[in-house]
Amino acid sequence: MAGNRHAFEVLVARYQKPVFNAAYRMLDSAEDAREVTQTVFLKAFEKLDTFDPKYRFFSWIYRIALNESINCLNRQKPLDSLDREPVSPTGGPAEQADDDQLNARVQAALMTLKPEYRTVIILKHFLDCSYLEISQILDIPEKMVKSRLYSGRQLLKEALVSSGLH
C-alpha cells in the first residue's frame, strides 16, 4: 500500500474530515487543525509499512491524530489561545447562526476539560467510537475509558450549565 498512490488518496478522502474534526475539537483552532491533519497523513504515509492489519485503520490514524494534537497543545504558548478562528458546522445559511452559537458554546466547554477527558469525549461523541475502539486507540483499559468518559461528561455538563446552555 505504501506505493499505491490511489489507495492513499482514497484514505485521505475518507478520513480527512474525522481527523480534522478530532484535531479541531482538541485544539480549538481551524489553522492548527489543518496543520495537524496534514502532519497526520504525512506520518501515516511514511509509516504505512508499520501498520498492523490486525487493528482497524481508523483506530491507527485516530491515535496519530490525537497524539499530534496533544503535541501541538504542548507546544502552544498561552497567548496563542487568544488567536482562534471560529469554524462553522456544515449547513445552510438559515441554520448557520444557531449552529455557530451551539458549536461555540460546546467547543468552549470542551476546552475546559483536561486533554485526557477531552480525547475520550471526542472519540465517543464526535467520532462515534465504541468503548472497545476507544480503548484500542488510546491504549488504555476499557474500565479507564468508562471512568474518563463518565467523569468528562459530568465536567462538560457543569461547563455548559455555567455558559447557560443547559
Next chain:
Amino acid sequence: MAIDDRTSDLINAGIDGEISPGERIELDRILRESAAARQYQADLTGLCDTLDATGELAPPPHLQHAILGAVKRRKRSPAPVSAVRSLLGLPMVRYAGAFSLGIILALAVISSDRISRDAFDDVTGLVGTLSGSTTESMVPNGRMISVSSSEIAGSVRLRRAAQIVVIDFDLVSSVPIEIVAEYADPEFWFNGFAQLENTGTRVFVEPGKVTLVMEGKRRYALYLHRANDTDATVDLSFFASGRLIREETLHFRGAD
C-alpha cells in the same frame, strides 16, 4: 441529586448502548424505583443530544489537495543548497543573495512554460533558507485568513523570512476572480512572484498594489521586501465579475 456510582455507570452505559442484558434488567429496576436516577438519565441524555447536535465541521476545501501535495513533496529528494549557502556565508551577502535570488527565481518561474511544484517550493523554501533564519517567523494576528464562499475558497497566509514578506495564496475559484493586494506603507515594495500552475493567471504590478486574476485551483507566492520592523498591513480585496465579494486585512507585526 444523589445517585451512587453503580447507578451512574449503568445509566451512562445504557445511553451508550454498552450494557449487557443483565445490567439492562438492573438499570430498568433502578429507574422504576428512583426519581433521582430518572432525572440523572434525562439530564445525561440531554447532554448527549446536545453534543450530537453540534455537528461535523467541514475541513478547508483545499485540504485534501494540500495533503496529497505534501505527500508528493516528501517522496522527492530535497535539492542541495549547501554549496549555495557556503558561497553566501556573510550576513550582508546572504541578504543580498536572497533578495537577488528571490527575484531571479521568481522571474524564472513566471517566464517558464513548465511551472512545477518543485519550482514553487524551491523558491519559497530557498528564500527562507538563504535569508539568515533557519525558521520563518509567523506573524500572530492576521497571519492567515480563510476564504469560503460560493465563488472562492481557500487561504491566504502572510509569513516572514528575514526581510522578505511572503504572502501565500492557496485558492480554488469557480469563476474568474480578481484579487487586489494593496500595501500603502512605502517601506513595502514588490520583490517577486511565483505560481504553481502555468495557465489561467494574470499578474499586474504597480506601486503599492499587486493584482491577480485567476480561475480554478491556484497557488501563488507574492514576495514583498520589508526594510524595517514597523507594523504594517496588506489589504486584500476579492472581486467576482467586478463585484466586491470579500475584503480582508493581513497584519505584518515586525516584533514577531
